[in-house]
Amino acid sequence: MSDAEQAGVSKRARPGGRASQVVAAIYAATLEILEEGGYERLELPEVAARAGVNKTTVYRRWPSKAELVLEIALLRVRQDVPLPDTGTLHGDLSKLMLTIAATLQSPLIAGLLQAAMTQGNGIEAINQARIQFWSERFTVSGQLVERAIERGELPTGTSPRQLLELACSPLFFRSVVTGEAFTKDEIFEIARRSILAFKSA
Incomplete structure (x- = not known):
C-alpha cells in the first residue's frame, strides 16, 4: 500500500485514540494483503x-473478511469516486464512468466485487453491508441524473438507478468476466447511448 493510501486510511480513522489507531492499522494491513495477493x-x-493486534479484536468487529473488505471499500469509494459536475449529463456520466473504470483496477475493488458476488449469501451482516454499499453509491451518483432532469436534459421521472445501471454494467462485466479494459472513446460512446435510451424512452 502506498504512503498516500496509508495516510488516507489513518486520517479517516482519527480522532478517537487507541481504538481508532487499531482500526487504522487493521485497514492498512488489509489493503497490503489485498495488493499482494488479492481477495x-x-x-x-x-x-x-x-496490524499487531489480537485476532479476537478483528473477529469481534468483522466476523468475516467480506464484511471487512466491504467496510473499507465503502470508505475508499467515497474518496476515490467523487461526484463530477461538468455542466452536462454526458460530461458527468463519462467522467464518472472513467473514474469507475480506473477504480475497478485496484485490488481492493476487485476484492469488493468478489465479496459482493460470491461471499456470505444468507449471512445477514454481509447482506446488509452490500445493501448499504450499493444504496449509498446509487444515491450519490444519482445526483448527476437528477441535475440533468432539472436542466431539461432528461424527461421528468427518469430513474437515476436504471440509467446508471445501463451505463455502468459493461464496466463491471469486463472487469469481472473478461478482464478487458475500456478505451476513453468506448466509455464516451456507452455514456452517449445510455443517455439516448432514456431521452427516447
Missing part, C-alpha cells in the same frame, strides 16, 4: 498479525 489471499488472522 483469496486475505485471511483475518494474518490481518491481525500484521
Whole structure:
C-alpha cells in the first residue's frame, strides 16, 4: 500500500485514540494483503498479525473478511469516486464512468466485487453491508441524473438507478468476466447511448 493510501486510511480513522489507531492499522494491513495477493489471499488472522493486534479484536468487529473488505471499500469509494459536475449529463456520466473504470483496477475493488458476488449469501451482516454499499453509491451518483432532469436534459421521472445501471454494467462485466479494459472513446460512446435510451424512452 502506498504512503498516500496509508495516510488516507489513518486520517479517516482519527480522532478517537487507541481504538481508532487499531482500526487504522487493521485497514492498512488489509489493503497490503489485498495488493499482494488479492481477495483469496486475505485471511483475518494474518490481518491481525500484521496490524499487531489480537485476532479476537478483528473477529469481534468483522466476523468475516467480506464484511471487512466491504467496510473499507465503502470508505475508499467515497474518496476515490467523487461526484463530477461538468455542466452536462454526458460530461458527468463519462467522467464518472472513467473514474469507475480506473477504480475497478485496484485490488481492493476487485476484492469488493468478489465479496459482493460470491461471499456470505444468507449471512445477514454481509447482506446488509452490500445493501448499504450499493444504496449509498446509487444515491450519490444519482445526483448527476437528477441535475440533468432539472436542466431539461432528461424527461421528468427518469430513474437515476436504471440509467446508471445501463451505463455502468459493461464496466463491471469486463472487469469481472473478461478482464478487458475500456478505451476513453468506448466509455464516451456507452455514456452517449445510455443517455439516448432514456431521452427516447
